[in-house]
Amino acid sequence: MANDPLAALDLIAERRLAYAKAAADERDFGAAAELCEQALERAPRWAAAWFALGEAREQLGDLGAAAQAFRMSLAADPADAQGAMARLALIGQADAPGALPQAYVARLFDDYAPRFDKHLVEKLGYRAPALIAEALSAVAPGRRFALGVDLGCGTGLMGEALRGRVGRLTGVDLSAAMIAKARERGAYDRLIAGEATALLTRERRETFDLIVAADMLVYIGDLAPLFAAVAAALTAGGLFAFSVETCADHGFRLEPTMRFRHSRAYIETVAREVSCRPLLIQSASTRREAGAGVPGLICVFEKS
Numbered sequence: 001m002a003n004d005p006l007a008a009l010d011l012i013a014e015r016r017l018a019y020a021k022a023a024a025d026e027r028d029f030g031a032a033a034e035l036c037e038q039a040l041e042r043a044p045r046w047a048a049a050w051f052a053l054g055e056a057r058e059q060l061g062d063l064g065a066a067a068q069a070f071r072m073s074l075a076a077d078p079a080d081a082q083g084a085m086a087r088l089a090l091i092g093q094a095d096a097p098g099a100l101p102q103a104y105v106a107r108l109f110d111d112y113a114p115r116f117d118k119h120l121v122e123k124l125g126y127r128a129p130a131l132i133a134e135a136l137s138a139v140a141p142g143r144r145f146a147l148g149v150d151l152g153c154g155t156g157l158m159g160e161a162l163r164g165r166v167g168r169l170t171g172v173d174l175s176a177a178m179i180a181k182a183r184e185r186g187a188y189d190r191l192i193a194g195e196a197t198a199l200l201t202r203e204r205r206e207t208f209d210l211i212v213a214a215d216m217l218v219y220i221g222d223l224a225p226l227f228a229a230v231a232a233a234l235t236a237g238g239l240f241a242f243s244v245e246t247c248a249d250h251g252f253r254l255e256p257t258m259r260f261r262h263s264r265a266y267i268e269t270v271a272r273e274v275s276c277r278p279l280l281i282q283s284a285s286t287r288r289e290a291g292a293g294v295p296g297l298i299c300v301f302e303k304s
């Protein structure tokens with residue numbers, strides 16, 4: 001694990017950090033910060049310990065010191081697998097990033113993959129794939145698509161919801177573990193571990209007549225690059241169907257849950273700028289958070 005910035009390579013430091021996390025779980029953030037500092041004496045460039053120190057200091061209300069620790073975490077791990085830049089933004093010490101780091105998303109979902117379906121569907125009442133499939137039926141009843149791509153396909157719930165309606169379906173996801181689950185589900189003709197905008201940019205222009213993204217845009221704030229890539233990859237008359245979670249502000253906002261929310265006006269503007277017209281924009285909650293439905297939209301746009 002010599003190249004893993006989250007590994008300490010020092011058993012005593014690792015033990016200190018484990019104790020720090022236990023103290024933080026018991027909400028003893030003073031002890032947690034002290035134990036992180038002890039870990040860092042032995043492993044001064046350990047991104048995981050700097051990050052945990054940032055979290056403890058944030059809880060103690062010392063935002064300047066928390067920011068310093070998050071910055072050290074970022075310096076030790078520039079790929080930012082823990083989302084230190086976003087945490088800096090959330091405590092008002094940096095501008096919000098345009099998207100969560102790819103390393104952060106990949107790690108989050110590599111960890112989540114084994115329990116994703118059960119947790120999301122059974123506990124959080126997740127239903128974005130079903131709502132997107134219904135929206136497609138409403139705007140294009142009976143339409144069969146030749147070539148589709150599912151952005152952030154995860155374990156393949158969206159692919160399953162589209163079964164029988166797409167001639168050849170590609171799934172792309174940053175998390176290799178989610179891709180492995182999608183492969184087991186068997187709803188895709190092609191699966192790619194990679195980033196969605198990058199994949200669309202690599203594909204020939206005007207290739208797909210359907211692009212879907214279920215609960216994936218919440219990991220991207222600035223949607224302009226993705227929408228430009230979607231519009232370039234869609235055939236004329238091709239559809240882009242997706243879910244978002246919404247905020248009242250104009251634009252987008254990073255939430256403490258480390259997910260972005262977007263306003264309806266922002267979505268409409270970004271789509272218009274790439275010549276996509278709305279066929280359906282419907283208020284819908286796709287999952288629960290702390291027992292309540294999260295406000296959101298199901299959207300279908302058509303490339304003009």
Ligand SMILES: C[S@@+](CC[C@H](N)C(=O)[O-])C[C@H]1O[C@@H](n2cnc3c(N)ncnc32)[C@H](O)[C@@H]1O
Pocket residue numbers: 105106109128129151152153154155156157158172173174175178194195196197213214215216219
């Ligand atoms: C909440 S899950 C939803 C999975 C699936 N679409 C579903 O509805 O069950 C979000 C997925 O998007 C993937 N993801 C997030 N940002 C991505 C990006 N920029 N490129 C590719 N995949 C991404 C994550 O790895 C994760 O598997």
